[in-house]
Amino acid sequence: MKFSPLVEKLINDLQIMPGIGPKSAQRIAFYLLDHNRDGALKLGETLTEAMNNISYCPKCRSYSDGEECEICRDAGRQDSGIICVVESPADVLAIEQTGEYNGTYFVLHGHLSPIEGIGPGELGLDELARLLDTGRYHEIILATNPTVEGDTTAHYIAHMAGRRNVVATRIARGIPVGGELESIDGSTIMRSLAGRSPL
Amino acid sequence: MKFSPLVEKLINDLQIMPGIGPKSAQRIAFYLLDHNRDGALKLGETLTEAMNNISYCPKCRSYSDGEECEICRDAGRQDSGIICVVESPADVLAIEQTGEYNGTYFVLHGHLSPIEGIGPGELGLDELARLLDTGRYHEIILATNPTVEGDTTAHYIAHMAGRRNVVATRIARGIPVGGELESIDGSTIMRSLAGRSPL
Numbered sequence A, B: 001m002k003f004s005p006l007v008e009k010l011i012n013d014l015q016i017m018p019g020i021g022p023k024s025a026q027r028i029a030f031y032l033l034d035h036n037r038d039g040a041l042k043l044g045e046t047l048t049e050a051m052n053n054i055s056y057c058p059k060c061r062s063y064s065d066g067e068e069c070e071i072c073r074d075a076g077r078q079d080s081g082i083i084c085v086v087e088s089p090a091d092v093l094a095i096e097q098t099g100e101y102n103g104t105y106f107v108l109h110g111h112l113s114p115i116e117g118i119g120p121g122e123l124g125l126d127e128l129a130r131l132l133d134t135g136r137y138h139e140i141i142l143a144t145n146p147t148v149e150g151d152t153t154a155h156y157i158a159h160m161a162g163r164r165n166v167v168a169t170r171i172a173r174g175i176p177v178g179g180e181l182e183s184i185d186g187s188t189i190m191r192s193l194a195g196r197s198p199l
Ligand SMILES: [Zn+2]
Pocket: A057, A058, A059, A060, A061, A062, A068, A069, A070, A071, A072
């Protein structure tokens, strides 16, 4: 038993979204059909508009409408001479929310992963090299994730920076603020001990 | 800090889907932008096509492309003289999966709820009355959910059926097959006792 082919197609296509399996897709499809067709039509338009028009900032690869992004257009931030490399635009948001960072960013949209066929080209590292070649940066902060892939990517970029006499730093690993020692994994505790500083 | 207004709009519009909050919407938006723009464009088209073209079967109010649905076009099922009332198209799927029911359906797309402004008109009960008036049905099975609203709706329809000399039955409430008595709530156990039958 199936409903019309178009209902099946809708339930199917909804599953391209991460975290949406067949059950959730069916629930979403029925909800939209019964209670919010106008909203769903608007979402359809927005998806089309967004996929066709959102590109990467030509300087930092954050999302933008084609122009340089707000942060890259900020002369004060450009003059800081510091650039922070992150894996995802979400990381930019997370760092900006602290209000403590006043440099610029470079967004990789991933990490080096030979198995998935993601090399330096896919991460825009040629563009990053060109930025470092300008001589405008004295420090590059490597804020990729604290995972094997994130570490590998950070080391690769640190090497690029070293050849250009730019200091590469890595964000600290340790006990999260407010975390309880007894519930933290062993390798994090080891990192935290190794990175200890005088009080 | 925000990305381009179009990114914000995308994250916003994704939240019309039930179960998708700001965090999931952001994760979905970034995933689609970075990894599946083609899929997202297709989803955009499918949403538009689906919302504009999927309607209710004129007879049972299941989803259809405007025509009578597969089940309503099945002469054998029409001749059964039995119609089963459910709250949602998902319930039709659930009952069809048992393979044990050979009558037709009527889908309410909700239940009576004066607070939400859902009355008999919103549930298509005029159409149901016309179906019962044809004299082709001898039994109406009330398979609305075992909730206060589902019960109220079932009683309302049972009254409609009674005035037309159609027998109204309610699906049994009791211990789910495979359920353990000790983990079942008290009102279900009471129902199960009251509905006991000789072995
Ligand atoms: Zn930028």
